[in-house]
Amino acid sequence: MRAAVLNALHEPLTIETIDTPDALQANEVRVATAAVGICHSDLHVIDGRVARPLPVVLGHEASGVVSEVGSSVKDVAVGDHVVACFVVFCGRCRMCRSGRPAMCQDRQATMRGAGEEPRLSRAGSEVHQWTNIAGFAEEMVLHRNAVTVIDERMPLDLAAMLGCAVATGVGSARKVAGVGPGDHVVVIGAGGVGLNVCQGAAAAGAATVIALDRSPERLALASERFGATHVVDTGLVADPAALVRDLTDGGADHSFEAVGAPALIGLALDATARGGSVWAVGVFGDGATIPLPADHLHSGKGVHGVRAGSLEPQRDLPALVADHLAGRLELEALAGRRIALDEINDGIADLVAGVGARTLVVF
Numbered sequence: 001m002r003a004a005v006l007n008a009l010h011e012p013l014t015i016e017t018i019d020t021p022d023a024l025q026a027n028e029v030r031v032a033t034a035a036v037g038i039c040h041s042d043l044h045v046i047d048g049r050v051a052r053p054l055p056v057v058l059g060h061e062a063s064g065v066v067s068e069v070g071s072s073v074k075d076v077a078v079g080d081h082v083v084a085c086f087v088v089f090c091g092r093c094r095m096c097r098s099g100r101p102a103m104c105q106d107r108q109a110t111m112r113g114a115g116e117e118p119r120l121s122r123a124g125s126e127v128h129q130w131t132n133i134a135g136f137a138e139e140m141v142l143h144r145n146a147v148t149v150i151d152e153r154m155p156l157d158l159a160a161m162l163g164c165a166v167a168t169g170v171g172s173a174r175k176v177a178g179v180g181p182g183d184h185v186v187v188i189g190a191g192g193v194g195l196n197v198c199q200g201a202a203a204a205g206a207a208t209v210i211a212l213d214r215s216p217e218r219l220a221l222a223s224e225r226f227g228a229t230h231v232v233d234t235g236l237v238a239d240p241a242a243l244v245r246d247l248t249d250g251g252a253d254h255s256f257e258a259v260g261a262p263a264l265i266g267l268a269l270d271a272t273a274r275g276g277s278v279w280a281v282g283v284f285g286d287g288a289t290i291p292l293p294a295d296h297l298h299s300g301k302g303v304h305g306v307r308a309g310s311l312e313p314q315r316d317l318p319a320l321v322a323d324h325l326a327g328r329l330e331l332e333a334l335a336g337r338r339i340a341l342d343e344i345n346d347g348i349a350d351l352v353a354g355v356g357a358r359t360l361v362v363f
C-alpha cells in the first residue's frame, strides 16, 4: 500500500509502497483510510522538535472503514466506520481502570512485540508507526483500542478531525478546564485545536471568548464560525494581555495556550485574572521549559498540563459525532483544502504558512 514516509528530518515526505502484514494479530483491525488531518504535531516530528525513530509514517487523526478484524475482536466489524485516534489505551493499567485512557501508562501493550513482524515495513525492515496510528497511508493496521466505531451518517472526511483537533480543543475547554456559564476565556492560537477550544468554551456558556492569533484569516473564522466574542491580532496589538484584562474586568478565568510556544505561557499568565488558570494545550518540543514568574503563584494562578483533552475515545467521540449531526458542533469550517496523498507536502507547507484551519488528505 502507498504511504507518505519521513526518511530524514527537515526533508519532504516521500510517497512509497510499503508493506502491512498479511495476517492480523488477535487484537488488531485493518482499516482502509478515508481521510487524515495534517496537524502541528506531525510538523514537530519533521522538524525534529519532537524526536522519534525514523523512518516513520506520521498522521494521527484519521478515519476509515474497517476491512478486517482479528480473531478476538468482537465489537468492531468489517464495514464499520471508525475514527482512529492517538489516544490508544491498554485498558488494564491504573489510569485506564480509573476512566482516564488518555493517561494510559502502558501504550506499549497496544503495539506489536519486538520480535514480531512490524505493522509497517519496507523490504523487510521496520517503518515506524507514529502514535500507534500512521494515518498518512492508504491502510492502517491498528490495535482494537485505537479505533472507535461511529455513526455511518457522519461524513468520513470531517470525522478524521475528531481524533485530535476537535477532541483536544473541545475536551480542554469542557472536560479539563470545566469552563462554565459566565466565564471569561482566552484562547492563544486559533489553529485546529484553538478554534475548537473556542467552540467548546462558547458551547459551555462562556461570557467572553477572546481568540488571539497573528492570522487575520483564522481570527475571522474564530469570530464568524467558532463562537469567539472578540479577536486580537497579536501582530498588530502592542500589549495583548493588557487588552484582554480590559475586556474581561481584570483577566480571564481560563487562558488556553494552543500553540506550543513556551513564551506564550507568559502571555497567558499575564492575561489571566487572580485565581485563574492557564491550560497548556499546545505540544512543546522535547526539553522545553516555560517561564513562570512566582508573582503569578501568589496571585493564586495555576498552570496546568493538558493531555489530549482527557479524551475517553469510546465515550466522547460518538458524542462529538452526535453533536455534529445535531448541528451543535462546527466541523465544515474547520476543514481547509482536501488534497490527495501525492500532494501531502503542499499540505504541510500550508500548515507552516498558517493557511486554512486544517488540511485534509482524502483517499
Ligand SMILES: [Zn+2]
Pocket: 039, 040, 041, 042, 060, 061, 164, 165
Ligand atoms: Zn494533532
Ligand SMILES: [Zn+2]
Pocket: 089, 090, 091, 092, 093, 094, 095, 096, 097, 101, 103, 104, 105, 106, 107
Ligand atoms: Zn492503560
